[in-house]
Amino acid sequence: MHLAGLRICCSEMFPVGPGFANGSRMSDLSRSLAATADRITIALDALLPRPQGPEARLFSAMRYAALGGGKRLRPFLTLEAGRLFDADETALLRTACAIECVQTYSLVHDDLPCMDDDDLRRGQPTTHKAYDEATALLAGDALLTFAFELLADPQTHPDPKMRCLLVAGLAKAAGPTGMVAGQMIDMGPPSDDGAGDDLVTITRMNRLKTGALIAFAVEAGCLLGAASDDARHALARYAQDVGMAFQMVDDLLDIEASAEELGKGAGKDAAAGKVNFVTVLGADGARARVRMLADQAKAHLAVLGPRTGVLSALVDYIVDRRR
């Protein structure tokens, strides 16, 4: 019953209809995204500990944060990248779940009062609003740690060398020289003299904060599929362009969309006086760059042959999304 509710929540995140550019191709993608989101939610539901004992509140908060919808973009990238090389589906699914645990933990901690202080996430109260700050902090810690437990488990892949590559890759993407570094830069006060407000600095911040985990999501699929170096490099460039376009669209939506559309607070960067792609490039400049990145991302896929239709359509989805 719990899961049925979540399934509706997932499918609602990928509306089919006006607002999407290429009718039937986008409908196929929306269905595919929704189906993957459901699979991830169901897999996480089976993997995460069930609330019991005096620590039940922790497990309940972990599940609240991890099972309450979300685009599941990173798991989708892992699954679709791996499928290009016929990687094992169980390995892909468990790895995708670990990556989504890390993504979820980062949102839970990012939403805390001492960080972005958000009340709304994925259209629901943030974890610290639904529970309390201490529980949200611990649920984030637990989700992060659980991700590595998942990856190191022989059920994820029979070869321990592969499991170590996944653990090391996820730790680098998420840790002090990856995502957390990006969060730190993002938390820094706007400088009085405008230092650090340039495109190079904003680009690097976003490459760390959101790009590193998106890049690893694709890389994990390549690793599990034993992709050739050429294919890995092409997909790494695709991931980099997709990650950057994704963030630019986020920054555009922050000024263009309502909180209701976003499922989270809108106009946050402007309210906080924060610098982002739109403040540096202007809305038109950011839109132009998104189109350029989208074209470039699709061009990288060309060397991989005809099976990349889904990853190509995903670029349009990311560019045209309203949340």
Add this chain to the structure above:
Amino acid sequence: MHLAGLRICCSEMFPVGPGFANGSRMSDLSRSLAATADRITIALDALLPRPQGPEARLFSAMRYAALGGGKRLRPFLTLEAGRLFDADETALLRTACAIECVQTYSLVHDDLPCMDDDDLRRGQPTTHKAYDEATALLAGDALLTFAFELLADPQTHPDPKMRCLLVAGLAKAAGPTGMVAGQMIDMGPPSDDGAGDDLVTITRMNRLKTGALIAFAVEAGCLLGAASDDARHALARYAQDVGMAFQMVDDLLDIEASAEELGKGAGKDAAAGKVNFVTVLGADGARARVRMLADQAKAHLAVLGPRTGVLSALVDYIVDRRR
């Protein structure tokens, strides 16, 4: 210069002289503990990222938390357990550093205002007092993630199967069914009807909150030394008794010692109306149980032969410590 100061800080944590029961044996142990603490601090100094770039504040806070002294009890256990079986010293040292990163992260997050709200740790301002809450949160996240990066690195051990065992073991000890579960139970409000205030519940909470990581510190030494099953089981029981005695002494010190002696706030549990071993057993009851656990821990070592003198002396150190 930075490290020289830290070295003094480390050595100050293990005073030699009155207050210790067995003169020269304790002096040897104090020197050994101080030397290990120094080695861990120096190794962490070399391993942790150096402050640079716009994210320098993150690295600085990680180093502040991790290099500012501490007993380094868990690393000591890993090194001494591993040495019983002639494990590789580099593997032991890197694993010990990973475990200490996790211990440090847990303290940084535990000290945050939404958790125990402490101003003092290891005689210094807590990380969120020295920096700010967001930076402390992120530094904790980064230290936790970095621990897994360290363990998955081939420099830790050439065999990926061993690295996976270490990653999985640390994740289980630290994660939702280990340390974080214990923290969650500890954060729970005291129940009105006294449910959960019994010895069984307190024991389980402490086994999760502090015992699991102490047990893994010993287990990691056994893994790296390819110890026999008999030896592992004996040391696992030793670790369990040591962990429980350690916590009971902590609870006794909370009512008996000053903040100056502890290097952290004193009388916290009483002020918060928290249940602990002393509130459940009484001070005399807790002291009697500590002595029983100490004897039992030493008895477990007997099957391991004559090389366990240091681990045996450590039991007395833990029981007699004043911080």
